[in-house]
Amino acid sequence: MNKIKKGDMVIVIAGKDKGKKGTVQSVIAGGDSLIVEGINLAKKAVKANPNTGDRGGIVDKTMPIHSSNVMVFDPTTQKGSRVGIRTLKDGQRVRYFKGSDELVQEVKG
Secondary structure (H helix, E strand, O other): OOOOOOOOEEEEOOOOOOOOEEEEEEEEHHHOEEEEOOOOEEEEEEOOEOOOOEOOEEEEEEOOEEHHHEEEEEOOOOEEEOEEEEEOOOOOEEEEEOOOOOEOOOOOO
């Protein structure tokens, strides 16, 4: 079970975007890299394509960030927290915040 999943709210703890929060859009390469909304943006030159109606120019593209540079945001403590995995009595495995000992809310969809 991965400790960071798609839909989690994370906070950046290292790098140029330190302190920013965003939602995980996708997990890449076995959980090592993440695409986080609005984090680690890069400028990319895009060529115009008249067949699809795309205009050319410079656009912002979200680049991957390593999972070691983010922490899952804990809403009860209002800061990043480490995540552990616990097995409940019924055999279900769940994630929990180690700082506040509360369960991580799973994102539906």
